[in-house]
Amino acid sequence: MPVMQRTYQYEEFPYRPSREEQSGEIGHYPVVIVGAGPVGLTAANDLVYHGIPVVLIDEDNKVSLGSRAICFDKRALEIFDRLGVVEPMEAKGVTWNVGRVFHQEEEVYQFNLLPEEGHAHPAFINLQQYYLEEYLIRPLRDQPLADLRWLNRLEALEIHEDFVRLTVSTPQGTYQMDAEWLIAADGAHSTVRKLMGLDYKGRQFESKFLITDVVMQNEDFPTERWFWFDPPFNPGYSALLHKQADNVWRIDMQLPRDADEAEAQDPERVEQRIRRMLGDDVPFELEWISLYRFHSRRMDRFWHGRVFFVGDAAHIVSPFGARGANSGFQDVDNLIWKLKLVMQGQASPELLETFNQERTYAADENLFHTETSTEFISPKTSGQKTLRKAILDLAREYAFARPFINSGRLSKATIYPSSPLSTPDEDTFACQLAPGWPPADAPVTVGGQSSFLTQQVGGQFQGLLFLQKPEDLSAEQLADLKALAQKDVPIHTLLVVAQPTPLREYEGMPVLVDVQGLAWKRYDATPGTYYLLRPDQYICARWRTLDRNKVEAAQRHAGRLIV
Amino acid sequence: MAKLHLEPRIQNPDPLYKALAYLHTDLSAEESLVVNAKLLFLLINHIGDEAVVYEAIDLVRKDMDSSRVE
Numbered sequence: 016m017p018v019m020q021r022t023y024q025y026e027e028f029p030y031r032p033s034r035e036e037q038s039g040e041i042g043h044y045p046v047v048i049v050g051a052g053p054v055g056l057t058a059a060n061d062l063v064y065h066g067i068p069v070v071l072i073d074e075d076n077k078v079s080l081g082s083r084a085i086c087f088d089k090r091a092l093e094i095f096d097r098l099g100v101v102e103p104m105e106a107k108g109v110t111w112n113v114g115r116v117f118h119q120e121e122e123v124y125q126f127n128l129l130p131e132e133g134h135a136h137p138a139f140i141n142l143q144q145y146y147l148e149e150y151l152i153r154p155l156r157d158q159p160l161a162d163l164r165w166l167n168r169l170e171a172l173e174i175h176e177d178f179v180r181l182t183v184s185t186p187q188g189t190y191q192m193d194a195e196w197l198i199a200a201d202g203a204h205s206t207v208r209k210l211m212g213l214d215y216k217g218r219q220f221e222s223k224f225l226i227t228d229v230v231m232q233n234e235d236f237p238t239e240r241w242f243w244f245d246p247p248f249n250p251g252y253s254a255l256l257h258k259q260a261d262n263v264w265r266i267d268m269q270l271p272r273d274a275d276e277a278e279a280q281d282p283e284r285v286e287q288r289i290r291r292m293l294g295d296d297v298p299f300e301l302e303w304i305s306l307y308r309f310h311s312r313r314m315d316r317f318w319h320g321r322v323f324f325v326g327d328a329a330h331i332v333s334p335f336g337a338r339g340a341n342s343g344f345q346d347v348d349n350l351i352w353k354l355k356l357v358m359q360g361q362a363s364p365e366l367l368e369t370f371n372q373e374r375t376y377a378a379d380e381n382l383f384h385t386e387t388s389t390e391f392i393s394p395k396t397s398g399q400k401t402l403r404k405a406i407l408d409l410a411r412e413y414a415f416a417r418p419f420i421n422s423g424r425l426s427k428a429t430i431y432p433s434s435p436l437s438t439p440d441e442d443t444f445a446c447q448l449a450p451g452w453p454p455a456d457a458p459v460t461v462g463g464q465s466s467f468l469t470q471q472v473g474g475q476f477q478g479l480l481f482l483q484k485p486e487d488l489s490a491e492q493l494a495d496l497k498a499l500a501q502k503d504v505p506i507h508t509l510l511v512v513a514q515p516t517p518l519r520e521y522e523g524m525p526v527l528v529d530v531q532g533l534a535w536k537r538y539d540a541t542p543g544t545y546y547l548l549r550p551d552q553y554i555c556a557r558w559r560t561l562d563r564n565k566v567e568a569a570q571r572h573a574g575r576l577i578v
Numbered sequence: 579m580a581k582l583h584l585e586p587r588i589q590n591p592d593p594l595y596k597a598l599a600y601l602h603t604d605l606s607a608e609e610s611l612v613v614n615a616k617l618l619f620l621l622i623n624h625i626g627d628e629a630v631v632y633e634a635i636d637l638v639r640k641d642m643d644s645s646r647v648e
């Protein structure tokens with residue numbers, strides 16, 4: 016039951032009759048997205064980034080109502096950075112790296128999600144989902160490649176071998192359009208999924224969670240994630256406190272399984288509950304109240320012929336760990352470059368199957384973690400409660416007990432240890448990174464300007480060649496790199512050099528100066544080391560020395576190239 | 579595959595058992611459960627070999643299942 020939201024003004028996006036409604040003809044489009052939630056909007060931005068025209072329909076004409084997602088992870092921020100939309104998000108959002116865990120009256124321990132320096136983005140920002148969506152919509156509004164259609168609801172689908180025909184209803188009636196490729200980003204109740212008769216297997220958790228937003232000016236709570244097990248203000252249950260933008264604070268409280276839903280959401284009761292938590296002397300105003308029982312589900316496959324499923328349409332998790340929307344952004348990041356190569360006839364459709372493989376693998380990992388956290392947070396039997404009490408007691412004093420405590424395993428980039436796109440190492444590397452890993456970040460300078468490694472790569476296949484200085488590049492290496500850059504699907508190489516140089520470019524290649532030595536360290540580089548990155552920045556192969564044939568073979572494999 | 583020792587390994591079981599039993603002398607049923615669970619976690623961490631712990635869990639589960647059937 017929503018309370019007055021005071022801090023955010025919802026803009027109503029205009030409905031405009033589409034080309035189809037004006038002409039009465041069936042339009043044909045390369046890609047249509049159903050659903051302008053955070054994930055569909057990210058997909059639209061990524062298609063535009065790759066120069067692909069996109070039609071995006073949504074049955075609503077506003078951004079997400081009320082309090083939903085707030086925590087956006089480092090990988091999401093790296094993706095948004097590539098798409099050029101991260102700045103307003105980080106400017107408005109609240110940055111955090113530290114979490115604290117309390118048991119009853121006492122602090123048990125704290126953790127830092129990003130203990131090392133030298134990353135462009137923090138472990139997390141907290142930003143209300145409506146702001147995030149607003150910032151994703153903004154660049155699309157005047158974008159000629161993007162056709163945003165509000166108050167357009169998908170009603171029916173005809174699946175053909177090489178296209179999909181959509182029937183869409185609008186305030187004026189219905190129309191049809193054809194999509195060569197359809198991206199279903201229409202959320203947990205996905206119409207596309209239902210129309211195609213596809214399963215969404217899993218379960219619903221019994222525990223109820225009261226989600227409230229309050230506005231308060233309070234300097235006593237730092238911008239950290241605070242989690243309580245069995246606190247005095249919610250005995251026997253849990254609570255979570257998080258700061259968002261505009262001095263809005265999110266408070267999640269676990270309720271008894273048999274709690275009456277209407278009564279629990281009564282604003283007066285909620286206020287009492289929160290007063291018990293914050294103390295009598297802390298002024299606050301209620302901004303939002305809702306009650307959830309969380310689901311844990313996924314589709315068997317995320318790719319069905321001409322249709323891809325991303326975000327909540329494909330998988331849904333409990334929010335402990337903030338893996339919902341965050342995993343949806345990674346679905347998109349994984350899909351769009353693959354779709355582009357297939358659309359251009361450069362890759363075999365087999366490449367699309369690797370989207371299904373990699374992202375169902377990721378979904379299983381997300382389901383495992385969120386289920387395990389939810390079970391730890393809401394133990395069912397007295398035996399389970401005892402176990403938890405024992406480990407929480409021990410954790411106060413003994414470090415060994417802390418890793419067992421699970422208040423949410425917070426979202427990160429998926430690692431694909433056995434990605435079908437990776438070429439296994441033949442040389443030895445002594446760092447965490449390996450093929451199938453997202454890139455490690457590091458501060459660099461380019462022509463004297465500060466930047467980060469992750470900000471310099473992405474969108475296409477790229478190589479990183481590590482050299483002491485640009486001039487160390489041999490004639491043979493140069494010839495190989497030129498040849499790689501001239502392929503139909505080019506590989507552009509960046510030189511990551513250890514010694515400072517004012518050069519922006521050398522022989523046409525960008526020069527990144529590893530100002531703190533962190534890139535060399537994190538990639539365990541030696542002079543001549545070569546990393547090959549996929550267009551989503553993931554590492555797909557690496558060697559101690561550059562060998563053009565091996566690089567080409569690894570790229571052919573990673574892109575399932577047919578040209 | 580069996581890594582979990584099931585042959586006798588404790589030299590002086592009586593005083594050890596006595597110490598365990600004494601631990602529970604003045605405890606409520608609930609406190610006893612917590613104490614046992616603390617011991618469990620301390621020893622699990624000391625053993626440090628997850629395969630051994632999983633084997634013990636399996637063994638206990640089978641044991642419980644068969645005692646329920648009877």
Ligand SMILES: Cc1cc2nc3c(=O)[nH]c(=O)nc-3n(C[C@H](O)[C@H](O)[C@H](O)COP(=O)(O)OP(=O)(O)OC[C@H]3O[C@@H](n4cnc5c(N)ncnc54)[C@H](O)[C@@H]3O)c2cc1C
Pocket residue numbers: 049050051052053054055056072073074075079082083084085086087144167168169170200201202203204205206207226307325326327328334337338339340341342343
């Ligand atoms: C309490 C709570 C806290 C959460 N916290 C976090 C968090 O901190 N971090 C995080 O990453 N995730 C979090 N999540 C999850 C996150 O909100 C979702 O994962 C996310 O909204 C999914 O985005 P989506 O774009 O896939 O789907 P949605 O946001 O559900 O968007 C689907 C869109 O499709 C449209 N649509 C539906 N059907 C049709 C149709 N037939 N025709 C046209 N349009 C249609 C809808 O109007 C909607 O705009 C949280 C969720 C909850 C409930």
